[in-house]
Amino acid sequence: MRKFLSGILSLLLLMGLLPAAYAEEPALGVTYEIFVASFQDSDGDGIGDLQGIIDRLDYLQSLGVRQIWLMPIHPSPSYHKYDVLDYYAVDPSYGTLDDFDRLTAACKERGIRVILDLVLNHSSSSHPWFLAACDDKFFSRTGKTTDWYVFYPEEGNARHKISGCSWWYEGQFGSHMPDFNLDSESLRAEFAKIITFWQSHGVGGFRLDAVTSYYTGANASTADFLRFVCETAKANDPDCYLVGEAWTDEATILTLYESGIDSLFNFPASDSTGRFVKAALAGKSSTVASAQADWNARIRAVSPASVDAPFVSNHDMARARGMLRSKVPNEKAAALLYLLMPGVPTVYYGEELGMSGSGSDENKRLPMVWSSDAATQCKAPAAADQAQRLTDGVAEQDSDPDSLLNWYRQLIALRNLAPELTRGEMTALDGGNDAICAYTVTDAGSTVAIISNVSQKDTLTVSLDVLRGAELLGGIGGAAFADGTANLPPLSGIIVRLP
Structure with a gap:
């Protein structure tokens, strides 16, 4: 594998596609996920675009986020763009490659890195690569892309017939998304070119879509392919951050961490059944600290350089507002927990406002609410059948x-005061009350302690030996700290640095 990868990179260097060096990437912090079409329209067509994101960078900077993750931006026949037509281009409805270059440059000026959604499991069934491969199968010949897709001479599960001949192709997500043959060395070489191309245009990381479908049920093969992607990206840019979507159980996620990938989203802790939402609703968070400390330790045991990626909801889930019963105190409690966890947390656009959305995927991707004036918003996805329940947008909440x-x-500003939270080792503390989430995080010889109270009615005091002599970095919700004792009103927290 390493010899194969080295050969690819040498070829790219000779072709002039591999930059000699990359500027150092901004420090990792909180990620902000954006569905471009629903974020900000800059040209009046009702569709969000790259220039719209540039126009809203002041807002993103005011949030304190360190990364923006763009859902797919490539040409596609669908509104969501997870069925790609051209991996080297920007969908015209979103703008141009020049717009993208301006976006990455503007983000770097503000200390924000751009993470691109990279769909390597499948393409669009209208992609020229797939059309050429089908023609080759029809005419019983071998072409450049013939082995880039998975073909069978018989029917089977998730197989779709090529019209006019007795060949079927695999498409786990439907006939419009044919699966790639990830064992193809020439396809992997093409993927290496794609990764390098976007890194040369300022991309500082990749979110890898649907990684558990790379080799369904074959975790070792999936981990091997993830290793190839990570090694390719980091050979170009050692600071490149890669995070994978593995919507599965803890055991499988840990197996995939054997690839050395930076992060895999913490799906078991997310959604309405996850520990952050359940703790926020119950007002009991002491077990969150122990569970997260255990999870972080298990990740570290498999891949010492990897870190967790906690979140509450994303573009495939019902909005956090609904999970948290449309009550702002509940939403604040969940955020208090997950945004101060070690690793790289992700906020889904509009979550910070309390946007609504459930049911069909389109409802979960409704327009960003910039104000109560609907004229400031993009058009909703065509198939959306829910109206946005949130009325007070950024302008009103600001x-x-x-x-x-x-x-x-x-919260994000508080988190940014403690760089230990990105890659540090977590240890749970006993805060003496079920409502207290308490833990330390140590990195490079420096240790911070995080003490949070998720109760919505009780003021609590926490005095621990470990806190003696600690320096207060900051607090939220009126929390105070003196002489080793934290005084925590309802929904509050502190970060202190230990001596």
Whole structure:
């Protein structure tokens, strides 16, 4: 594998596609996921675009996020763009490659890295590669892309017939998304070119879509392919951050961490059944600290350089607002927990406002609410059948010190005071009350302690030996710290650095 990868990179260097060096990437922190079409329209067609994101960089910087993850931006026949037509281009509805270059440059000026959604499991059935491969099968010949897809001479599960001949192709997500043959060395060489191309245009990381479908049920093969992708990206840019979507159980996720990937999203802790939402609703968070500490230790045991990627909801899930019963205190409690966890947390756009959305995927990707004036918003996806329940958008919440938006801003700013939270080792503490989530995080010889109170009614005091002599870095919700004792009103927290 390493010899194969070295050969690919040498070829790219000779072709002039591999830059000699990359600028150092901004430090990792909180990621902000954006569905471009629903974020900000800049040209009046009702569709969000890259220039719209540039126009909203002041807002993103005010949140304190360190990465923006763009859902797929490539040409595609679908609204979601997970069925790609051209991996080297930007969908015209989103803008141009020049727009993308301006976006990455503007982000780097602000200390924000751009993470691109990379779909390597499948392409569009209208992609020229697939059309050529089908023609080759029809005419019983071998062409450049013939082995880039998975073909069978008989019917079977998730197999779709090529019209006019007795060949079927695999498409786990439907006939419109034919699966790639990831064992093809020439296809892997093409993927290496794609990765290098986007890195040369300022991309600082990749979100890898649907990794458990790479080799369904064959985790060792999936981990091997992930290793190839990671080694390719990091050979170009050692600071490149890669995070994978593995919507599966803990045991499988840990197996995939054997690839050395930076992060895999923590799906078991997310959604309405995950520990962050359940703890927020119950007002009991002591077990969250122990569970997360255990999870982080298990990741570290498999891949010492990898870190967790906690989140509550994303573009495939019902919005966090619904999970948290449309009550701002519940939403604040969940954020208080997951945004201060070690690793690289992700906020789904509009979560910081309390946007709604459930049912069909289109409903989960409704337009960003910039204000109560609907004229400031993009058009909703055509198949959406729910209206947005949130009325107060950024404009209204911006001036309200108690708004959910300003809570997110304060939390992320608090987190940014403790760089140990990105790659540090977590140890749970006993805070003496079920409502207290307490733990330390140590990195490079420096240790911080995080003490949070998710109760919505009780003021609690936490005094621990480990806190004696600690320095207060910051707090939220009126929390105070003196002489080794934290005084925590309902929904509050502190970060201190230990001596």
